[in-house]
Amino acid sequence: MFKVVxxxxxxxxxxxxxxxxxxxxxxxxxxxDMAMTIxxxxxxxxxxxxxxxxxxLDRPLLVQYLSWLGHAVQGDLGVSHFTKETVTSLxxxxxxxxxxxxxxxxxxxxxxxxxxxVASALQGGWVGRAIDAFxxxxxxxxxxxxxxxxxxxxxxxxxxxxxxxxxxxxxxxKDWALSLVLPIFSxxxxxxxxIAKQTRDAMNDVMGRDFIxxxxxxxxxxxxVIWKHALRNAALPVVTVLGLVMIGAIxxxxxxxxxxxxxxxxSLAVSAALNKDILLLQGVTLYFTLMTVAIxxxxxxxxxxxxxxxxLS
Amino acid sequence: MSAAATQTPNASxxxxxxxxxxxxxxxxxxxxxxxxSIGAPVFAPLDPLEQDLLALxxxxxxxxxxxxxxxxxxxxxxxxxxxxxxxxGVIEAVVMASLLGLSLGVSAGYFGGLWDRCVQQYVSLVQSxxxxxxxxxxxxxxxxxxxxxxVTLGVMGSAGxxxxxxxxxxxxxxxxxxxxxxxxxxxxxxxxxxxxxxxxAGPVIVQMSLFAAIAxxxxxxxxxxxxxxxxPAPTWGSMIFEASASLNDFPWLLxxxxxxVALTVLSFxxxxxxxxxxxxxxxxxxxxxxxxxxxQAIQPKDLPEGCLLSLRDVTIVTGxxxxxxxxxxxxxxxxxxxxxxxxxxxxxxxxxxxxxxLMGLLPPGVHVSTGTAVINGEVIDLSNEKRLxxxxxxxxxxxxxxxMAALDPCFTIGHQLAEVIRLQGLxxxxxxxxxxxxxxxxxxPNPQDVAKRYPHQISGGMARALASEPRILLADEPTxxxxxxxxxxxxxxxxxxxxxxQMAVVLVTHDWGVVADICDRAMVLRHGQVLExxxxxxxxxxxxxxxxxxxxxxxPHSAKPGDVLPTVDDKLMNxxxxxx
Numbered sequence: 001m002f003k004v005v006x007x008x009x010x011x012x013x014x015x016x017x018x019x020x021x022x023x024x025x026x027x028x029x030x031x032x033d034m035a036m037t038i039x040x041x042x043x044x045x046x047x048x049x050x051x052x053x054x055x056x057l058d059r060p061l062l063v064q065y066l067s068w069l070g071h072a073v074q075g076d077l078g079v080s081h082f083t084k085e086t087v088t089s090l091x092x093x094x095x096x097x098x099x100x101x102x103x104x105x106x107x108x109x110x111x112x113x114x115x116x117x118v119a120s121a122l123q124g125g126w127v128g129r130a131i132d133a134f135x136x137x138x139x140x141x142x143x144x145x146x147x148x149x150x151x152x153x154x155x156x157x158x159x160x161x162x163x164x165x166x167x168x169x170x171x172x173x174k175d176w177a178l179s180l181v182l183p184i185f186s187x188x189x190x191x192x193x194x195i196a197k198q199t200r201d202a203m204n205d206v207m208g209r210d211f212i213x214x215x216x217x218x219x220x221x222x223x224x225v226i227w228k229h230a231l232r233n234a235a236l237p238v239v240t241v242l243g244l245v246m247i248g249a250i251x252x253x254x255x256x257x258x259x260x261x262x263x264x265x266x267s268l269a270v271s272a273a274l275n276k277d278i279l280l281l282q283g284v285t286l287y288f289t290l291m292t293v294a295i296x297x298x299x300x301x302x303x304x305x306x307x308x309x310x311x312l313s
Numbered sequence: 314m315s316a317a318a319t320q321t322p323n324a325s326x327x328x329x330x331x332x333x334x335x336x337x338x339x340x341x342x343x344x345x346x347x348x349x350s351i352g353a354p355v356f357a358p359l360d361p362l363e364q365d366l367l368a369l370x371x372x373x374x375x376x377x378x379x380x381x382x383x384x385x386x387x388x389x390x391x392x393x394x395x396x397x398x399x400x401x402g403v404i405e406a407v408v409m410a411s412l413l414g415l416s417l418g419v420s421a422g423y424f425g426g427l428w429d430r431c432v433q434q435y436v437s438l439v440q441s442x443x444x445x446x447x448x449x450x451x452x453x454x455x456x457x458x459x460x461x462x463x464v465t466l467g468v469m470g471s472a473g474x475x476x477x478x479x480x481x482x483x484x485x486x487x488x489x490x491x492x493x494x495x496x497x498x499x500x501x502x503x504x505x506x507x508x509x510x511x512x513x514a515g516p517v518i519v520q521m522s523l524f525a526a527i528a529x530x531x532x533x534x535x536x537x538x539x540x541x542x543x544x545p546a547p548t549w550g551s552m553i554f555e556a557s558a559s560l561n562d563f564p565w566l567l568x569x570x571x572x573x574v575a576l577t578v579l580s581f582x583x584x585x586x587x588x589x590x591x592x593x594x595x596x597x598x599x600x601x602x603x604x605x606x607x608x609q610a611i612q613p614k615d616l617p618e619g620c621l622l623s624l625r626d627v628t629i630v631t632g633x634x635x636x637x638x639x640x641x642x643x644x645x646x647x648x649x650x651x652x653x654x655x656x657x658x659x660x661x662x663x664x665x666x667x668x669x670x671l672m673g674l675l676p677p678g679v680h681v682s683t684g685t686a687v688i689n690g691e692v693i694d695l696s697n698e699k700r701l702x703x704x705x706x707x708x709x710x711x712x713x714x715x716x717m718a719a720l721d722p723c724f725t726i727g728h729q730l731a732e733v734i735r736l737q738g739l740x741x742x743x744x745x746x747x748x749x750x751x752x753x754x755x756x757x758p759n760p761q762d763v764a765k766r767y768p769h770q771i772s773g774g775m776a777r778a779l780a781s782e783p784r785i786l787l788a789d790e791p792t793x794x795x796x797x798x799x800x801x802x803x804x805x806x807x808x809x810x811x812x813x814x815q816m817a818v819v820l821v822t823h824d825w826g827v828v829a830d831i832c833d834r835a836m837v838l839r840h841g842q843v844l845e846x847x848x849x850x851x852x853x854x855x856x857x858x859x860x861x862x863x864x865x866x867x868x869p870h871s872a873k874p875g876d877v878l879p880t881v882d883d884k885l886m887n888x889x890x891x892x893x
Contacts, residue, residue, distance in 0.1 A: 022447065023450045027454055139578070141578075142534055148556065148557050149567060149571070208677070213672075213674050213713070214713050216672070217674065217709075218705070218706050218710065220733060232721075247441065251443060251445035254538075255534060269446060270538050272453065273449040273453040273457075274457075274540065278453065285450060289446075296441065308722070308723060
């Protein structure tokens with residue numbers, strides 16, 4: 001098991017390097033560099049040259065990248081030229097918001113998605129059709145549009161939940177939870193149905209296997225056959241999809257944080273993009289890539305836990 | 314030659330596509346969008362930027378077909394003028410994704426080897442990138458221009474496209490005419506262009522269509538965030554953003570903006586799905602189960618003394634209506650306590666189906682059309698699966714052919730045995746003792762050790778069937794997968810259990826040796842019909858039916874070394890009246 005974790009962590013090093021290098025290369029392709037962006041149209045030639053040297057932009061691209069990487073490993077991601085604050089001091093307080101949404105999405109997907117999937121595998125009929133209809137809605141409407149509809153229904157009309165804004169857990173746990181309900185469901189809407197469909201297919205596949213027939217032949221109660229044996233075996237492909245869904249949910253948070261005005265990493269990424277704040281954007285990208293690595297690691301660990309063949313090899 | 318015969322496969326493909334109403338509607342909607350984007354000023358004469366401050370937030374009217382927004386601009390006009398930006402973005406992304414995906418996927422599938430592995434690494438790397446973040450970086454760097462962003466989306470999307478096309482190409486490459494083209498010395502480029510590409514055109518179009526649906530969502534999303542397009546210009550995304558500002562007092566704006574996006578995404582998705590369906594063979598729907606009452610009722614008092622299991626007129630069919638095929642026809646049998654009955658026949662003769670029908674475990678699409686059983690004195694209609702389910706385990710047990718496949722790979726063998734034994738209501742220590750006893754009985758060495766192992770490390774499906782101590786045991790070729798010494802021990806165990814527990818055993822087999830060894834009676838099944846049923850002694854010495862004679866003669870145990878093994882067909886060559 002330790003080997004699996006180590007292998008996955010080693011495999012993710014190239015991913016982190018590629019993503020951050022890509023942002024660097026993109027930056028160099030851009031018409032006009034960071035010094036020009038900071039100075040704007042009013043800067044003189046001399047000011048520009050001086051700022052370039054100060055920012056280290058006169059060095060070759062690879063040297064610039066390695067210098068950034070060297071500092072990044074030590075926890076220094078540079079200074080945002082827009083707000084003049086360090087990138088880490090901008091990112092860290094916002095991490096909790098995005099992670100809260102992600103964990104919420106995971107919980108909702110697993111509980112609702114699995115239940116619906118098993119139900120439609122066993123019932124077929126209307127549960128299956130409801131899931132199909134539901135997933136069509138999640139598929140064809142953009143998540144931010146669904147978020148607006150949810151606000152319009154649950155916040156504006158029914159007044160059950162707050163429309164926008166975020167309450168920190170330390171201020172009021174109840175309001176914190178309430179402020180997260182709509183964002184989480186907006187992101188999870190599509191994911192729930194992906195999980196449900198995958199669960200249905202995997203369950204249908206497992207239910208046709210010989211050992212299920214053999215378990216039934218032994219007179220084992222149906223609930224044990226389904227919830228213990230079939231679901232456990234169906235879990236592997238579901239976990240794979242869950243990993244992909246969670247990686248997709250990272251992109252979802254970008255929109256949802258924007259719609260619900262949540263102070264998370266996603267909304268920060270959008271304003272960084274609008275302000276051409278390259279170092280800040282680079283920092284957000286790094287954080288999100290590390291989240292992807294963490295998700296993949298969790299997927300691998302659950303493979304090991306679910307499948308004895310992986311665990312023992 | 315008739316017109317139909319000269320039609321190319323592509324023509325019939327288009328016809329099949331056009332026979333699907335949903336696909337036609339989707340296609341029409343997309344064509345309409347294209348026409349609107351070209352003739353926007355004609356179809357929507359009102360200026361999409363002109364603000365009419367006297368007509369703010371109006372619902373649809375004759376003048377403003379879809380109403381007006383918070384600045385008094387005509388919503389329909391903004392929507393129509395937004396089409397061209399959306400379409401342009403989608404085309405950029407789709408062209409990039411299909412060109413890159415096509416060249417990577419086809420080359421990886423066709424050439425294989427190191428290049429294939431490189432492409433696969435690339436695919437998995439791109440698929441684990443945070444798409445939205447990369448797009449944001451591109452937008453920041455390129456001054457929020459839509460073109461580089463959509464091209465980047467195309468590059469990211471090419472990973473998924475190439476993965477699908479790679480597997481399609483792999484399948485095409487294995488076909489004989491490609492091998493023939495290679496042998497005849499045609500160049501790879503020629504083969505790919507002339508022979509591979511036409512074959513995978515279907516999947517390419519499907520992938521393009523499905524990816525276009527994603528591109529619409531992403532393009533809308535970018536403009537929703539206020540990136541990619543400068544603010545006053547009308548885009549679908551900015552219309553949704555404007556709707557969000559009027560959410561409190563004028564939610565109507567959500568309807569046209571979300572509706573047009575949803576319809577377009579739906580059309581691309583539907584088109585992709587219909588294309589995929591039209592390019593693959595249609596398969597038949599699973600049969601609807603028909604319940605038919607048993608024709609002849611039987612009473613327990615009519616049965617012979619000590620009879621534990623009786624079957625009357627068991628007929629098993631698949632399909633419905635005119636497509637019905639009979640798999641097993643009118644099987645009758647009686648089985649006493651402590652008696653062992655062999656069911657003999659070739660593969661596909663209905664032996665296994667007959668025993669599965671007793672458990673209520675027939676495969677999907679196959680069902681009992683008529684048939685009654687008397688199990689342990691109770692009359693049961695064999696189409697009553699609910700009752701059969703209740704009898705499984707304690708009354709009727711079954712040993713399956715492939716012991717490995719009969720065990721859940723996720724739990725240890727000991728756990729799976731204990732689970733069944735616990736159903737008898739025993740305590741924990743008793744259960745553990747019983748697990749060991751059972752494993753010893755089925756001749757598993759080191760039972761202590763084996764109980765802790767997982768099925769893929771060992772085999773032992775048989776012990777579990779015995780764990781519930783059934784009255785009737787069905788054994789479906791229980792010894793086929795075992796080596797000869799274990800085989801003999803297992804047969805001895807079955808015999809002793811049938812004696813000591815007075816258990817009735819139905820043994821499904823094609824091995825006459827096994828029948829001779831432990832069965833009291835045997836019946837011969839062919840094409841779902843019972844040809845002969847007699848005591849084992851009679852069957853071996855005085856076989857009545859020519860097929861039984863042929864089957865006996867085809868026993869490989871009696872062949873001389875060096876001779877070709879006898880088969881049933883050899884012996885049946887000159888026999889008439891046996892065919893179905």
